[in-house]
Amino acid sequence: MEAQLEWIAKLLASAFEFSDVPVRHHEDQVNADLNRILPWNMSKESGLILEGGNEKSFLLFQAYLRRIEFPIKDYVADSKLVMDQVPRVLNALIETAAHIGSMEQTFAAIRLSQMFSQGCWWNDPPLLQVPQISRKVAESIITEVGETLGGISPLLHLVRLPPSEVSSILEKSGMKPKHILRTVKVIKQLPDVRIVRAKSVSMQGNASTFINGKIEPRKVIRKKVSVCLENVTPSNTRLPFSTSLKTSSSSLWVFLTDGVKELVKFEKCKVSSNRHELEINLDTGDTVPTKAHLIYSNIAGLDTSISIDMS
Numbered sequence: 001m002e003a004q005l006e007w008i009a010k011l012l013a014s015a016f017e018f019s020d021v022p023v024r025h026h027e028d029q030v031n032a033d034l035n036r037i038l039p040w041n042m043s044k045e046s047g048l049i050l051e052g053g054n055e056k057s058f059l060l061f062q063a064y065l066r067r068i069e070f071p072i073k074d075y076v077a078d079s080k081l082v083m084d085q086v087p088r089v090l091n092a093l094i095e096t097a098a099h100i101g102s103m104e105q106t107f108a109a110i111r112l113s114q115m116f117s118q119g120c121w122w123n124d125p126p127l128l129q130v131p132q133i134s135r136k137v138a139e140s141i142i143t144e145v146g147e148t149l150g151g152i153s154p155l156l157h158l159v160r161l162p163p164s165e166v167s168s169i170l171e172k173s174g175m176k177p178k179h180i181l182r183t184v185k186v187i188k189q190l191p192d193v194r195i196v197r198a199k200s201v202s203m204q205g206n207a208s209t210f211i212n213g214k215i216e217p218r219k220v221i222r223k224k225v226s227v228c229l230e231n232v233t234p235s236n237t238r239l240p241f242s243t244s245l246k247t248s249s250s251s252l253w254v255f256l257t258d259g260v261k262e263l264v265k266f267e268k269c270k271v272s273s274n275r276h277e278l279e280i281n282l283d284t285g286d287t288v289p290t291k292a293h294l295i296y297s298n299i300a301g302l303d304t305s306i307s308i309d310m311s
Helices: 002-013 027-037 053-066 073-100 103-118 135-145 154-159 163-172 177-188
Strands: 193-211 214-231 252-257 263-269 275-282 291-296 304-307
Touching: 002 053, 002 073, 002 103, 027 053, 053 073, 053 103, 073 103, 073 263, 103 252, 103 263, 103 291, 135 154, 135 163, 154 177, 163 177, 193 252, 193 291, 193 304, 214 252, 214 291, 252 275, 263 275
Parallel strands: none
Antiparallel strands: 193 214, 214 275, 252 263, 252 291, 291 304
């Protein structure tokens, strides 16, 4: 995962939008200092230089995600300039990877989007997105409830528990009593959209073929996957996390994959009602999808997946 994330971040930084980021006199040395302390460093062998706007943007990405303080005030303004461009360019990368059909690259690009939105590193527990949950408390919660429960993360597990049970877990995990009530409210405001079912459906349809100068009608079998989503989010929900990025509410993606490496189809959707039926048509020659995934672009730890009913 980390290698893919680094590659996607470098690809993002190479976009035209970041080429004009200013590199002032002597800032090449500051960039070199940052390059030494950041996890995804740039080497001469890679062909990257430290005097370019794209390379500086790559360093600014990491500094933001690692919450490193800049030694120069100009870098604060530069970081804001760069971060303002990230959501739009990264969203284009996600869609491009999805159209290509690479499950690994698409999911890595979405994970990077979540990282930027919440200002966290790739292997940080999703629980750290919630205000007042420290790393120590997050580790205690994971010990208390387990790393995954029925295929969902500890964060989503808390979202689906009654408030009293969430409060009890937070208390056992060592959170200060004065923070528990607010933290429970934040967790219960998180969106909770579930995949109720995903079923493959075959239908007979009409088509035509041009033969010997004539259009001949013929019968064809068309396939689609019907995905039923259930929105059990409280009606007064708002995204409770503060972020310096200019993003709207989190996009919801539904992906159909072969469960291994190929992304077959995808849809970006908004689920405003309690039940939402999504019909995703398959093209002739498409790989038969076996799994449906639901992923938020801006929030980690709320994704779910389900096997597609092929009967």
